[in-house]
Amino acid sequence: MTNFTSKTLTKEEKRRFDRQFRLPGWNQEILKQSSVLIAGIGGLGVEIAKNLAMVGVGHLILVDLDTIEYSNLNRQILFIGAPEGASKAKIAAKKLREMNPFIRIDAFDCPLQDVPPRIYNDVDMYIAGLDSIEARSELNRRAVHNKKFLIDAGTAVYNGHAYVVSPFTNACLECDPLTERAQDQLGACTLVGKPRRPAHCILKGQLRFEQKHGRPANILHSNEVQDVVSYANKLLKEHFPQEKSFSVNQVIQIIDNHEPTVITINCVMASLQSQEAVKILHHLHTPMHKNRLGNIQLNYLIYNGLTGKFYEIEKPRNPKCEMCGKDRTPLFRIKVKRKFRLSQLIERFSQDKKYPIDTEFPPMIFRIDSSELGEIFLDQTISEAGIKDCETVLVTGFDDGSQIYLTLKLEG
Amino acid sequence: MKLIVFSLHVLKTGTPFLSKDEFSPVFIAENTREDVIMSENEEFIEFEEEGEEEQDDPSIQSKVPRSKVPSGERLTLFFRSTIGPGEKQEKLTVDPEMSVRELAQTIGEIFALDPQDFHLSISGRTLDSDDVLSNYDLEDGLEVLIIPVSTAG
Numbered sequence: 001m002t003n004f005t006s007k008t009l010t011k012e013e014k015r016r017f018d019r020q021f022r023l024p025g026w027n028q029e030i031l032k033q034s035s036v037l038i039a040g041i042g043g044l045g046v047e048i049a050k051n052l053a054m055v056g057v058g059h060l061i062l063v064d065l066d067t068i069e070y071s072n073l074n075r076q077i078l079f080i081g082a083p084e085g086a087s088k089a090k091i092a093a094k095k096l097r098e099m100n101p102f103i104r105i106d107a108f109d110c111p112l113q114d115v116p117p118r119i120y121n122d123v124d125m126y127i128a129g130l131d132s133i134e135a136r137s138e139l140n141r142r143a144v145h146n147k148k149f150l151i152d153a154g155t156a157v158y159n160g161h162a163y164v165v166s167p168f169t170n171a172c173l174e175c176d177p178l179t180e181r182a183q184d185q186l187g188a189c190t191l192v193g194k195p196r197r198p199a200h201c202i203l204k205g206q207l208r209f210e211q212k213h214g215r216p217a218n219i220l221h222s223n224e225v226q227d228v229v230s231y232a233n234k235l236l237k238e239h240f241p242q243e244k245s246f247s248v249n250q251v252i253q254i255i256d257n258h259e260p261t262v263i264t265i266n267c268v269m270a271s272l273q274s275q276e277a278v279k280i281l282h283h284l285h286t287p288m289h290k291n292r293l294g295n296i297q298l299n300y301l302i303y304n305g306l307t308g309k310f311y312e313i314e315k316p317r318n319p320k321c322e323m324c325g326k327d328r329t330p331l332f333r334i335k336v337k338r339k340f341r342l343s344q345l346i347e348r349f350s351q352d353k354k355y356p357i358d359t360e361f362p363p364m365i366f367r368i369d370s371s372e373l374g375e376i377f378l379d380q381t382i383s384e385a386g387i388k389d390c391e392t393v394l395v396t397g398f399d400d401g402s403q404i405y406l407t408l409k410l411e412g
Numbered sequence: 413m414k415l416i417v418f419s420l421h422v423l424k425t426g427t428p429f430l431s432k433d434e435f436s437p438v439f440i441a442e443n444t445r446e447d448v449i450m451s452e453n454e455e456f457i458e459f460e461e462e463g464e465e466e467q468d469d470p471s472i473q474s475k476v477p478r479s480k481v482p483s484g485e486r487l488t489l490f491f492r493s494t495i496g497p498g499e500k501q502e503k504l505t506v507d508p509e510m511s512v513r514e515l516a517q518t519i520g521e522i523f524a525l526d527p528q529d530f531h532l533s534i535s536g537r538t539l540d541s542d543d544v545l546s547n548y549d550l551e552d553g554l555e556v557l558i559i560p561v562s563t564a565g
Contacts, residue, residue, distance in 0.1 A: 042565045131565035156529070159495050159560035176538050178563070179531070259564035300536070302494045302559055311494045313557065315536040 003028040025293040034281040035059035035123040041088045045129030046076045047270030053096040063108045064088040075263035113371040121390035125149040140173035153269040158305035160269035170298045175318035205232035206255045331405040337412040338383040356399040363397030493558040508546040512539045533557040
């Protein structure tokens with residue numbers, strides 16, 4: 001099997017990808033027929049999308065509801081020259097089409113939840129370049145429900161992690177729930193009181209500035225920042241005399257809160273994700289185990305950019321996991337015609353799968369594959385309810401309060 | 413996701429069934445789906461009993477050993493930092509009834525790190541600050557990794 005004589009690759013593709021055809025175990029045809037959903041087109045997502053486009057993955061789906069800010073340009077190379085405020089997903093797609101005209105790229109500038117469920121079902125795998133726990137949980141649920149690989153990563157200062165979730169093989173993101181970093185915020189009651197933590201001194205300094213000037217301090221004006229710094233340090237001396245006084249940068253980080261990030265760390269993590277993706281795509285489309293390209297890294301990887309060291313952590317599944325553990329809500333896939341009534345569907349399910357209906361709290365269906373959650377009334381057909389192909393819904397109201405997920409594959 | 417629904421909704425079953433052959437839905441349990449790499453023996457139809465919810469019964473709680481370490485004993489753990497400018501290792505003897513938050517505070521002081529900037533990870537599980545150590549399967553001599561809170565994208 002050689003890509004040089006492939007019938008599905010064009011002459012131009014053969015010339016362009018010549019050097020990678022020579023890689024042992026490589027198959028360009030596999031990549032060409034592959035599709036990957038990339039969630040979050042920021043520091044990580046831009047690099048992942050660039051790598052997969054360059055390598056020739058045939059179909060990329062880019063999802064990001066964010067718009068471009070000038071401060072993205074220190075690391076997000078696809079947005080250079082693009083107007084501020086433009087959709088990240090759309091601009092990235094446009095740039096990538098210029099970089100590799102041989103592939104298809106779709107862009108969604110909407111929340112992850114609102115990408116058509118069919119896409120989550122059809123793509124080979126998901127890659128996350130997300131910055132929130134909520135979005136990661138959502139993508140994790142889709143990965144477990146659709147049994148797709150999910151490659152997560154994240155950065156913090158000079159560190160990063162990368163982790164491949166293989167549902168029902170290693171821990172999913174819910175097995176070891178992620179927790180958000182506790183943000184320093186002043187409760188309304190603490191505004192007048194004594195600062196309880198050193199960081200509160202800065203917040204109080206910031207508040208004082210805002211009350212005095214009717215706007216927050218501009219971090220580019222050294223006298224304004226200095227005003228906050230000196231007040232914060234005065235309070236600090238008063239209430240926490242043992243603490244070292246705040247530096248200007250510490251104060252800026254708190255009054256104008258943004259994660260510190262740099263392209264070098266992003267690129268390391270995104271490249272690790274991309275390389276695992278290339279192997280996974282080869283694996284998914286290579287039935288024979290022994291012919292597969294390499295092995296998937298299923299451990300949690302940590303990179304420390306200050307020491308140049310990597311750490312590997314094994315992530316065993318959690319039997320109590322709500323998404324993939326023993327007591328999870330079971331999921332059923334159903335092939336059904338669009339004109340089928342939902343009430344009958346539930347009744348049929350109840351009989352076929354021996355899920356007796358709870359007479360006290362009879363079944364209800366809830367929409368979950370959408371940013372607008374809500375009840376779907378049973379007295380209508382599937383198409384009337386606006387249920388999309390491959391959409392997963394939550395059904396409650398079976399005996400003993402049990403509930404199920406239903407994934408509806410629509411026909412007709 | 414556990415959605416508890418407290419609404420009484422009467423199921424309307426008045427509509428007659430359509431012709432069976434035409435519209436019969438086919439229910440496929442997930443494990444029938446072929447997957448190339450992923451584990452295939454996942455049973456999706458399970459009739460597991462609900463987990464015990466009467467946790468206020470003290471007799472039940474006392475029977476469940478919360479930790480491999482008997483109470484009153486101290487626990488020696490090895491801490492290793494994966495973040496910061498130099499890899500550091502420290503041995504620390506702790507009280508299993510200590511909260512994770514307290515431990516993180518102490519570790520922060522020893523390693524010169526802000527407790528907000530790291531999580532503690534034991535055997536692939538991230539310790540929850542609101543928990544106490546004895547809620548985890550801890551053994552003497554275990555290595556605890558100090559890992560970054562890397563959530564930025």
